[in-house]
Amino acid sequence: MPMIETDNLWRTYTMGQEKVHALRSVSMTIEKGEYVAIMGPSGSGKSTMMNLIGCLDTPTQGEYWLNDQRVRQLNDNQLANIRNREIGFVFQTFNLLPRATALHNVELPLIYNGTPKAEREDMAKAALAKVDLADRMLHRPSELSGGQRQRVAIARALVNNPSILLADEPTGNLDSKTSKEIMRFFDDLHHQGNTIITVTHEPDIARHAHRVLSILDGRIASDERVPESERNGIH
Amino acid sequence: MVVFGSIFRIAGAALWANKLRSGLTFVGIVFGVTSVMTIITALEGATGAIEKQLDTLGPSTFMVAKLMSAFSEEEFLEKIKRKPVSIRDAEIVEEDCHLCEKVSPRAHGGARVKYGDKYIRNVDITAGTANIVDIVDFEVAQGRFHSTEDDLYKRRVVLIGDDLREEFFEGVNPLGKVIKIGPEKYTVIGVAERRGEMFGESQDGFAIIPLSAFIRQFGEPRRRGINMLIKARSVELLPEAMDEVRVIMRTIRKVPYDEPDDFDMETADSILEMLNNFTRMFRLVMVGISTISLVIGGIVVMNIMMVSVTERTREIGIRKSIGAKQKHILLQFLFESVMLTLSGGVVGIILGFLIAQALAGQIDMDIEPSMLAISAGLTVSTGIGLIFGIYPAMKAARMDPIKALSYE
Ligand SMILES: Nc1ncnc2c1ncn2[C@@H]1O[C@H](COP(=O)(O)OP(=O)(O)OP(=O)(O)O)[C@@H](O)[C@H]1O
Numbered sequence: 248m249p250m251i252e253t254d255n256l257w258r259t260y261t262m263g264q265e266k267v268h269a270l271r272s273v274s275m276t277i278e279k280g281e282y283v284a285i286m287g288p289s290g291s292g293k294s295t296m297m298n299l300i301g302c303l304d305t306p307t308q309g310e311y312w313l314n315d316q317r318v319r320q321l322n323d324n325q326l327a328n329i330r331n332r333e334i335g336f337v338f339q340t341f342n343l344l345p346r347a348t349a350l351h352n353v354e355l356p357l358i359y360n361g362t363p364k365a366e367r368e369d370m371a372k373a374a375l376a377k378v379d380l381a382d383r384m385l386h387r388p389s390e391l392s393g394g395q396r397q398r399v400a401i402a403r404a405l406v407n408n409p410s411i412l413l414a415d416e417p418t419g420n421l422d423s424k425t426s427k428e429i430m431r432f433f434d435d436l437h438h439q440g441n442t443i444i445t446v447t448h449e450p451d452i453a454r455h456a457h458r459v460l461s462i463l464d465g466r467i468a469s470d471e472r473v474p475e476s477e478r479n480g481i482h
Numbered sequence: 483m484v485v486f487g488s489i490f491r492i493a494g495a496a497l498w499a500n501k502l503r504s505g506l507t508f509v510g511i512v513f514g515v516t517s518v519m520t521i522i523t524a525l526e527g528a529t530g531a532i533e534k535q536l537d538t539l540g541p542s543t544f545m546v547a548k549l550m551s552a553f554s555e556e557e558f559l560e561k562i563k564r565k566p567v568s569i570r571d572a573e574i575v576e577e578d579c580h581l582c583e584k585v586s587p588r589a590h591g592g593a594r595v596k597y598g599d600k601y602i603r604n605v606d607i608t609a610g611t612a613n614i615v616d617i618v619d620f621e622v623a624q625g626r627f628h629s630t631e632d633d634l635y636k637r638r639v640v641l642i643g644d645d646l647r648e649e650f651f652e653g654v655n656p657l658g659k660v661i662k663i664g665p666e667k668y669t670v671i672g673v674a675e676r677r678g679e680m681f682g683e684s685q686d687g688f689a690i691i692p693l694s695a696f697i698r699q700f701g702e703p704r705r706r707g708i709n710m711l712i713k714a715r716s717v718e719l720l721p722e723a724m725d726e727v728r729v730i731m732r733t734i735r736k737v738p739y740d741e742p743d744d745f746d747m748e749t750a751d752s753i754l755e756m757l758n759n760f761t762r763m764f765r766l767v768m769v770g771i772s773t774i775s776l777v778i779g780g781i782v783v784m785n786i787m788m789v790s791v792t793e794r795t796r797e798i799g800i801r802k803s804i805g806a807k808q809k810h811i812l813l814q815f816l817f818e819s820v821m822l823t824l825s826g827g828v829v830g831i832i833l834g835f836l837i838a839q840a841l842a843g844q845i846d847m848d849i850e851p852s853m854l855a856i857s858a859g860l861t862v863s864t865g866i867g868l869i870f871g872i873y874p875a876m877k878a879a880r881m882d883p884i885k886a887l888s889y890e
Pocket residue numbers: 260261262267268269287288289290291292293294295296
């Protein structure tokens with residue numbers, strides 16, 4: 248059974264009289280353990296797609312099954328639970344709480360599932376150590392570099408051991424050196440069995456994945472496996 | 483539970499992060515609650531003191547006098563022209579009233595009291611028959627009250643209030659000592675239990691003598707007249723006893739059937755009621771003003787919370803995107819508004835009590851923290867936080883995660 252399955256998915260924004268079809272009839276499946284890159288020009292609907300997969304948004308039409316659950320039928324609490332436990336979302340713009348320390352930011356998902364304080368702190372510290380930020384735990388986002396913020400965001404996405412990691416242009420704001428560090432980290436995660444879906448503009452980054460979905464004007468234009476010989480990173 | 487504790491801390495941290503804004507709102511609530519508490523506590527305290535005083539009269543006792551209350555100057559001028567109530571009236575009532583257990587005529591006067599070379603001016607001289615002690619709840623600390631015999635033989639004996647004992651007999655046994663009331667000599671036979679102060683006036687600067695001795699010295703009070711304390715046979719019979727006394731009094735004083743009474747008749751309860759009627763208007767106005775100030779405080783809280791929710795739209799989006807439920811967000815903002823109003827309420831209650839106490843101190847009255855005022859203050863301030871905080875909190879809880887995240 249596929250982990251993610253969409254059938255004829257539409258997402259239409261209504262702007263006054265005008266209708267913008269950000270996604271048009273997207274049908275696809277992603278299996279557990281896959282590493283998928285989504286590519287496409289700006290405005291083609293990549294973020295829209297990620298938001299739907301991440302249960303942050305609801306489709307205008309069509310169906311989406313996540314782990315065999317029909318997402319349309321889930322209520323607000325169930326969606327919150329999925330966002331909390333099953334999905335780790337790394338946003339293009341980090342989306343960290345500006346006033347909170349790195350540690351508190353990473354703790355956040357654990358707060359909402361009722362993890363006791365001591366355990367929560369241990370888990371958050373471990374996640375920060377994994378992204379090499381053990382010595383920056385008490386820094387606020389404004390006291391961290393772009394790459395460090397991105398890593399805090401990744402630690403937060405991973406702290407709950409989600410089965411799916413969704414990353415929307417995780418290296419969009421980073422220099423090539425930091426980008427490489429982050430991508431190496433993703434490679435490791437994939438190695439450990441996580442399902443990863445990442446959005447990117449850069450072919451170089453996309454070649455870390457095993458499969459590339461190209462989106463054009465809201466439709467899937469191509470769906471190709473990356474031959475092993477062309478892959479980047481350690482595999 | 484862990485979740486709620488954490489959310490509580492998050493709410494506290496957010497208030498702390500916006501110190502100035504939270505502080506101003508807090509001060510607003512403190513002002514509102516302080517004014518309400520001052521008024522409630524002061525009113526409660528004053529009424530309580532008077533009630534305590536009236537409680538010394540039993541529930542089956544009533545009073546008859548020429549003039550006991552007047553609500554206007556005309557009424558007062560009308561009543562002051564009445565014929566005084568005389569000792570003779572009291573004697574007839576005592577004889578004819580079957581539903582009355584005891585009738586005790588009393589007279590009041592003021593005189594200079596002297597012992598050795600010490601003296602006190604204008605001491606309240608209360609004169610009564612021996613049975614007054616059965617009606618008024620007097621505690622004798624030392625010695626005794628005058629007897630029927632003392633009254634019969636017009637003996638010059640006196641029971642003194644504690645102020646007199648303190649002034650004249652500090653460290654000495656007052657019993658058997660002779661003091662002078664005006665020019666006449668009286669033997670001290672008893673000392674009353676200390677009664678303390680009310681509205682800044684000592685309740686212990688009095689002397690009680692037999693009514694017969696009073697008349698022998700001062701004559702029957704011609705203008706003020708005497709008053710009667712009457713105890714009905716039982717509480718149930720009080721209304722009938724009052725009716726009976728009314729009929730007897732009207733007959734003695736030859737009041738035509740179509741004229742109103744030419745005397746006042748009150749129970750302790752009716753005196754209390756008069757008092758309450760008097761303070762009710764005052765209370766209503768004050769409660770009105772306080773309600774307005776609290777509603778304004780509530781609107782300020784709501785406004786601040788709306789600003790806060792709008793300002794923190796992205797934060798709400800972030801929290802929802804990583805798994806916060808609607809109830810978590812709702813609670814976070816409700817905690818914030820209730821923390822603001824409740825802490826303002828607690829400070830307001832304390833300040834209000836201190837101010838009421840300071841005011842009461844001006845007139846030497848002692849007030850206690852009123853449970854009613856405290857619980858009203860806590861309920862009202864929590865209520866304001868909930869009522870005016872729920873709309874902003876719901877607005878926050880219902881935000882769409884994606885829209886909130888992309889809010890600029
Ligand atoms: N809230 C919205 N209201 C109206 N239109 C929207 C909204 N969000 C996205 N769109 C439109 O939907 C289309 C797809 O947007 P989306 O953000 O998915 O693009 P993208 O592929 O992620 O682009 P980029 O690479 O620039 O991030 C765009 O044309 C965009 O203008």
